[in-house]
């Protein structure tokens with residue numbers, strides 16, 4: 272077939288390329304990365320980090336449902352710890368669309384009694400970003416339910 276000449280030429284080009292790569296001196300592999308980026312969640316020093324690595328300090332241990340709604344409406348990041356264990360089984364970080372749904376649904380219901388210990392705390396980062404941490408029995412629209 273008339274193609275054989277082109278195929279072998281291509282093989283020759285590939286081989287040349289492979290030889291060229293083989294000729295390039297190998298640099299030592301970079302050290303494996305051992306430092307993970309700040310893990311999202313509560314940190315040992317009492318601060319809290321979001322998935323982007325932003326660090327928050329607690330401003331109010333407890334805020335009212337009305338204050339939580341106002342903060343969410345003003346653009347606060349909302350994170351939910353459904354079982355209230357401090358994030359041991361993971362936090363749920365709400366996206367902007369979900370936060371908008373919270374705001375549209377009105378204030379949250381925070382159930383805090385003998386059996387349930389719902390709470391919303393307010394946190395702030397150095398750049399002024401506000402975070403709402405909803406823990407345990409907090410019900411808010413169709414997102415925190």
Ligand SMILES: [Zn+2]
Nearest residue numbers: 354356359360
């Ligand atoms: Zn948990």
